[in-house]
Amino acid sequence: MTAVRGDADRTPDGDRIRRRRLRRRMALLGASGLLLTAPYAAWPGAAPAATQPAGADDAAADAAVPPELQRYYQQELQWWPCPDPSFQCTEVTVPLDYAHPDAGDLLLAASRKQATGDGARIGSLFLNPGGPGISAIDYLAQGGADLFSPSVRASYDLVAMDPRGVQYSTPVNCEIDAPTPPTGADSRKSADSAEFAALDAAFEDFATVCERNAGPLLPHVGTLDAARDMDVLRALMGDDALHYVGVSYGTYLGATYADLFPSRVGRMVLDGVVDPTLDGYQNALQTTAGYQVAWESFATDCAARTDCPLGHSVTEISRRLVTLLHSLDSTPLRQGKDIAITGSDLLNAVRNALRSADWELLRAALQGVPAGDTTALQQLNGASEIPFSNAVDAFYAIGCLSSPFDSRFSSAEAAAALPQFLHASPLFGALDVAGLGQCTHWPVPATQPAQAVTAPGAAPILIVGTTRDPDTPLHWAESLTDQLSSSRLLTYDADGHGAYQRGSTCVDTAVDRYLTRGQLPTAGEVCT
Numbered sequence: 001m002t003a004v005r006g007d008a009d010r011t012p013d014g015d016r017i018r019r020r021r022l023r024r025r026m027a028l029l030g031a032s033g034l035l036l037t038a039p040y041a042a043w044p045g046a047a048p049a050a051t052q053p054a055g056a057d058d059a060a061a062d063a064a065v066p067p068e069l070q071r072y073y074q075q076e077l078q079w080w081p082c083p084d085p086s087f088q089c090t091e092v093t094v095p096l097d098y099a100h101p102d103a104g105d106l107l108l109a110a111s112r113k114q115a116t117g118d119g120a121r122i123g124s125l126f127l128n129p130g131g132p133g134i135s136a137i138d139y140l141a142q143g144g145a146d147l148f149s150p151s152v153r154a155s156y157d158l159v160a161m162d163p164r165g166v167q168y169s170t171p172v173n174c175e176i177d178a179p180t181p182p183t184g185a186d187s188r189k190s191a192d193s194a195e196f197a198a199l200d201a202a203f204e205d206f207a208t209v210c211e212r213n214a215g216p217l218l219p220h221v222g223t224l225d226a227a228r229d230m231d232v233l234r235a236l237m238g239d240d241a242l243h244y245v246g247v248s249y250g251t252y253l254g255a256t257y258a259d260l261f262p263s264r265v266g267r268m269v270l271d272g273v274v275d276p277t278l279d280g281y282q283n284a285l286q287t288t289a290g291y292q293v294a295w296e297s298f299a300t301d302c303a304a305r306t307d308c309p310l311g312h313s314v315t316e317i318s319r320r321l322v323t324l325l326h327s328l329d330s331t332p333l334r335q336g337k338d339i340a341i342t343g344s345d346l347l348n349a350v351r352n353a354l355r356s357a358d359w360e361l362l363r364a365a366l367q368g369v370p371a372g373d374t375t376a377l378q379q380l381n382g383a384s385e386i387p388f389s390n391a392v393d394a395f396y397a398i399g400c401l402s403s404p405f406d407s408r409f410s411s412a413e414a415a416a417a418l419p420q421f422l423h424a425s426p427l428f429g430a431l432d433v434a435g436l437g438q439c440t441h442w443p444v445p446a447t448q449p450a451q452a453v454t455a456p457g458a459a460p461i462l463i464v465g466t467t468r469d470p471d472t473p474l475h476w477a478e479s480l481t482d483q484l485s486s487s488r489l490l491t492y493d494a495d496g497h498g499a500y501q502r503g504s505t506c507v508d509t510a511v512d513r514y515l516t517r518g519q520l521p522t523a524g525e526v527c528t
Contacts, residue, residue: 068101073235079112084141087111092161092236094229096220106220108229109168110161111137113145117154123239123266125156125515126230128163130248130272132223132405133394135167136160147501149512156243156515161233163253165221165397171390172217172397174210179203179438193415200411200437207441210393215443221394222401222447227257231264241266241459243515247498248272248472252404255480256448258455262485265458267515272498273463275476277483279450280407281417281436285424286473288432292425294354294470297495302363309367318427321350324370333372341374347431349380354470356380357496400439403450409436452483461487462514462521464499464507471497488520493528504528 065073072094082089092108095101115121125148129139140160148158162169179202211218230253234242243266246254251270258265278286299317302308310317310324325343332340346369353362364376399405409417414436421429439446455461461484465477474491481489492499492507499507506527513519 069095069098072101072232075236077236082111082141087113087141087145092229092233094164094232096217098225098228106164106170108161108164108170108233109137110159110233111140112160113140113158115154115157116150120154121157122155122516123157123241123243124159124234124237125152126159126161126234126242126244128160128244128246128250128253130246130250131166131391131395132163132249132398132402133166133391134249135162135389135391137162137168138389149508151516152512157237159233159237161230163221163223163226163394163398164229165217166394167390170217172210172214172221172393173390174206174393174396175213176206176209178392178396179206193411196411196415196434196437199434200414200440203437204441206396207443210396211443214393214397218397219401219444219447221397223253223256223398224260224448226253226398227260230257231261234264239266240264243267245269245271245500245515247500249274249405251472251480252276252402254461255453255455255484258458258461258484259453262455262458265455265461267459267518268461269464269500269511269514270461270477270480271464271500271511272469272472273465273477273480274404274472275479276404276453277450277479278404278476280403280405280439281409283404284407284432284435285421286476287471288421288428289424290468290473291351291354291428291432291470293473294468294495295350295425295427297468298354298359298362301359305363307363309363309370321366322427324366328369333369333374335374341369341377345381346377347428349377351428351470352380354495355497357494357502359495396438396442400442401444401447403446403448406439406446407436408440408442410440411437413437453480454483454485456485458484458486460520462511463487463489464492464511465489466492466494466496466499468495469497488523490521491526493526499527 075093077090077092079088079090089109089111092110093105094108096104096106112124127140127144128136129144137160140158144160145153145158164170165172179199230242241264242257242261244254244257246269251272252274254268254270255276258268274283295318296314299314302310302317303312303314308317310320325346327343328341328346329343332342334340346365349365350362353359353365358380361376361380365380368374368376414433417436418430418433421433423429425432463477463481465474467474477489481487490507490510492504494502494504496502500511501508504527510521510525510527514521
């Protein structure tokens with residue numbers, strides 16, 4: 001894989017070839033249908049962006065960009081129709097290494113859907129759906145644009161840029177299947193040292209092959225670099241401030257941008273917040289506890305229904321689910337010649353349903369599987385599949401550079417942590433503890449430590465947290481709200497991951513009002 005290009009490669013023919021390649025990669029989508037120590041410095045060797053007064057004019061903003069980076073901020077974007085002609089596509093040249101811009105460049109892909117309004121346009125609204133590793137371009141093209149209200153669509157061009165290393169933006173390609181954590185019945189009840197050792201060996205093999213096939217790119221796909229890339233595109237879009245909606249990992253990327261460039265923060269919504277003060281172990285353990293809370297919330301609701309397929313108390317429902325998982329592990333349910341449904345498949349479906357809060361479909365899956373019907377289960381698991389994607393490779397490459405996702409436990413240390421994880425969640429603890437060694441053998445150390453994000457002088461940022469969010473617990477949103485110098489928390493008393501455009505008129509109205517008018521919700525507001 002050619003990850004970078006130097007000055008010798010910058011030719012008109014080379015650019016045309018790269019553009020054709022990008023178009024072909026994006027056509028597949030159409031044919032197929034997913035460091036620095038505090039305080040951060042905006043640029044290596046430059047004064048922190050916080051020293052610039054809010055509302056600085058263009059000349060002051062240009063002066064904040066060091067001479068060696070000016071050419072990136074002054075390039076001209078060329079747009080062409082995406083496979084769906086209602087979107088426009090482009091590519092952006094950024095330095096491989098912002099500290100050494102002469103080391104070569106990367107090409108990043110971006111798309112936009114232009115505002116529908118007549119003269120009421122506010123600017124560009126950047127989107128990131130999470131991951132790390134999920135394609136923002138895919139998200140925008142496959143329905144993300146339709147999630148926004150007419151008032152938001154009239155006010156903004158919707159802009160998606162795949163972060164470096166992801167899908168269409170110089171993707172990390174390890175060319176090897178990622179390790180699969182053990183999820184069988186034995187793994188869910190005890191620490192098998194041989195099993196943990198085998199997984200550790202698989203992580204080591206994966207890291208070794210990734211280094212061989214994508215090594216030059218791996219040190220340069222961190223969130224700090226992705227945030228700097230967003231600032232380049234912001235300037236090229238002609239916006240004085242970055243307007244942004246980030247979900248899940250997208251909140252970590254947005255918060256990183258705000259800390260790097262506080263004076264350039266516009267209207268920023270962070271929904272389903274990752275807490276930047278956590279390390280990989282804390283993140284994993286608290287997420288495990290979050291899924292247990294979500295499961296018990298589902299089970300409580302199910303127990304109150306006459307048609308609940310697993311019983312009428314949380315204890316009974318949990319016990320019967322575990323029995324069903326063990327049964328499927330010992331005797332998989334055959335579905336045709338090539339498909340065997342195991343306990344791992346069912347547990348994955350449960351997890352997906354808790355994330356989406358699709359409890360009706362989960363009840364249908366729990367009703368159907370004992371009777372041999374896996375239709376609902378396969379619907380739940382199919383929703384997590386991402387065709388033609390490097391999402392898994394990018395998850396490791398980006399995550400292992402970022403503290404909340406970077407966990408480097410030995411197999412013995414991971415096995416020793418099992419009791420804590422089982423205490424946090426008897427149902428999901430063993431599955432989650434198996435991931436503690438995912439970065440142990442990664443060839444690049446983390447570049448972004450666990451630390452508070454303050455973004456001094458930034459415009460007010462809207463934080464949205466859901467009370468029983470399994471992936472990003474509410475207290476993470478509360479923590480980031482406390483860290484930021486100017487922010488407001490909107491709480492959604494509900495289940496599932498994320499809040500915006502998930503069925504709450506209260507949440508949607510508050511976010512839309514902020515995006516279109518700059519009006520924050522009332523302090524302490526809770527939506528149901």
